[in-house]
Amino acid sequence: MRIAIIVFPGSNCDVDLFEALHSVCNTDAQYVSYREKSLADFDAVMIPGGFSYGDYLRCGAIARFSNIMPEVVKFARAGKPVLGICNGFQILTEAGLLPGALKKNNNLKFICKTAALTVENNATLFTKQYHSKEKIYLPIAHADGSYYAEKNVLSQLEDQQQVVFRYADENPNGSLNNIAGIINERGNVLGMMPHPERAVESLLGNVDGLRVFKSLLEGKVRTKEASR
Template identity: 75%
Template sequence: MKIAVVVFPGSNCDVDLFEALHTVCQADVEYVSHKEKSLESFDAVMLPGGFSYGDYLRCGAIARFSNIMPAIVEFAKQGKPVFGTCNGFQILTEAGLLPGALKQNNSLKFVCKTVDLTVENTKTPFTSQYGEKEQISLPIAHADGSYYADQETLAKLEENHQIVFRYAGENPNGSLNDIAGITNEAGNVLGMMPHPERAVEALLGNEDGLRVFKSLLESGKNTIEEAAF
């Protein structure tokens, strides 16, 4: 499986994602510039956290018009895995690949700490190695991480099991339904505000985020094996 880490002007977690995949998981991963127009040689795409284009207008609003985005949209339509964390999640909602929007935290303050989460859906390419309702802890670092959607959209997310992670206990930003991460209806696009790439080694505090990437790699391996038959 060959994985692309897309780099936008203002991305600052691209190295974190790259090293989590390359150094810890020993995956085949490459940086891809926002200026590129093709993802033809890749099997999965990762959108990192940070402040793309300085978060002007809205978080992710300008990145959504980058050269690379039509390729990412087409990539997702083909059913291939697309992952976005923090600013990457914001870009995915701005691009219409995920429903809803991320607004300012209820506190109107930047929040940076480790939070507890519940894994709500293990039947995705990103969560198969977690247990249903497993409690994990991951870091967050955002000012605009409060998930919002209308009641009809929220009901669909619940009904279709598209809510993958929820904040457990304390809700750090006011997200509706305690939403920390969701997928599209097909389940191949995941956006989440917490940073699993910052929790892949015991040296970093815990390894609770590692299985996001191991699940993805296992999913890719299974897809290749199925194609061989």
């Protein structure tokens, strides 16, 4: 599997994501600049965390108009896997690939800690290796991570099992319905505020995020060595 990691001005979790995919999962991951206009030959797209364009206007609002984004939208609408983490989640909502929006945390402060989550839907491309309702722990680091959507959208997300991750012990940012991650109706676009790429090695004390990537890589995987 060949994975594109989209890099915007202000991205700062792109290296973390690359190391998780390349060094830990031994996958053919490549950085792709926001200036590019093609995602040809890639099997999946991931948008990392950070502060794209300094988070001016709204988080992800400017990144949504980058050269690469029409290709990301086309990629997603073709049914191919797209994962947005933290700022990547914000960008996906701004691009209309996921419903709702991410607003400022209720306490108006940047939060950096490990959060407890429950896996609400383990039947997605990204969660097949988890158990239903399994409790996991992932790092969060955001100032604008409070998920908001209109009541009818929330009802649809719940009814169609599009809530994939939910905050467990506490709601750190005020997200409605304790939502930490959602997927689109088709099941190929996942946005999540917690950082699975920062929890993939036992050396760091936590591997709860590794199965997000392992789930996607399940089956036919084209590693860098195999593709040479």
